[in-house]
Amino acid sequence: MCSVSFVIPSLNQEQYLRRCLDSCFAQQLDDFEIIVRDGESTDGSVAVLQEYGDSISWVSKKDGGQAAAINSGIAAAQGDIVAWINSDDYYATDNVLSQVVELFQTDPELDIVYGDGEFVDADGNRTVAFPSQPLNSMKTILLHPVSFVLQPAVFFRRELFLQVSGLKEDLHWALDYDLWLRLFPAAQKVYYLPRLLACGTVHADAKSVYGMLPQFRETWNLKWQYAPEYDLNWWDRSRLYWGHGKNHLYYLAVKAGLKNVT
Numbered sequence: 264m265c266s267v268s269f270v271i272p273s274l275n276q277e278q279y280l281r282r283c284l285d286s287c288f289a290q291q292l293d294d295f296e297i298i299v300r301d302g303e304s305t306d307g308s309v310a311v312l313q314e315y316g317d318s319i320s321w322v323s324k325k326d327g328g329q330a331a332a333i334n335s336g337i338a339a340a341q342g343d344i345v346a347w348i349n350s351d352d353y354y355a356t357d358n359v360l361s362q363v364v365e366l367f368q369t370d371p372e373l374d375i376v377y378g379d380g381e382f383v384d385a386d387g388n389r390t391v392a393f394p395s396q397p398l399n400s401m402k403t404i405l406l407h408p409v410s411f412v413l414q415p416a417v418f419f420r421r422e423l424f425l426q427v428s429g430l431k432e433d434l435h436w437a438l439d440y441d442l443w444l445r446l447f448p449a450a451q452k453v454y455y456l457p458r459l460l461a462c463g464t465v466h467a468d469a470k471s472v473y474g475m476l477p478q479f480r481e482t483w484n485l486k487w488q489y490a491p492e493y494d495l496n497w498w499d500r501s502r503l504y505w506g507h508g509k510n511h512l513y514y515l516a517v518k519a520g521l522k523n524v525t
Contacts, residue, residue: 272350344421348415366454
């Protein structure tokens with residue numbers, strides 16, 4: 264039987280934290296734990312965490328950032344499967360994890376399960392779909408403009424995460440993208456589950472919103488850092504530049520008020 268560790272990094276997300284935690288409990292798993300790493304929030308987050316008593320494991324203290332918080336949570340985890348979900352996100356339905364766990368249990372060689380996501384606004388209203396796709400080539404991860412998958416819609420074995428040395432704590436904006444470039448190629452087997460698994464909340468305080476431009480820049484630097492590991496032809500390179508340009512056009516459109524953040 265595979266056990267699940269929900270690992271939740273959080274900082275000043277009182278407005279969304281309870282929804283995230285409740286969506287984890289709603290999965291109705293027999294063997295799971297919820298680990299929260301709070302970066303010493305100054306809002307009411309600690310009071311929310313205290314409401315759950317011993318049903319969750321949490322600490323609230325200064326840390327080295329989001330990557331450090333997640334690494335700390337996974338290091339303390341006891342579960343076979345890691346469900347990393349940020350405190351402003353939540354699972355789409357109450358049977359997401361039961362299906363994911365069943366897939367892991369059926370195939371011991373399966374290291375990663377991922378699926379589709381969607382973006383929602385602060386009130387949970389759907390704004391845009393974030394569909395993923397089967398990975399026919401690991402090059403797909405590199406060539407996608409930002410990320411081919413919504414982060415909370417990825418589930419992986421803790422052992423694999425430790426094998427690739429976890430998240431790089433010197434990254435602030437594209438830490439998940441960097442992890443995918445190391446985690447997916449190292450997996451024995453990867454399974455794409457074609458259904459909606461998780462919802463990512465778009466709001467003013469989300470890193471992907473206020474840090475959009477530095478996220479694009481950090482992602483771009485990572486692409487060229489990993490590019491030598493792939494046999495890129497002229498078409499692949501043109502796709503990289505096109506994706507980078509498209510990201511900046513999107514940023515300018517948002518800044519000009521011509522497009523809403525998604």
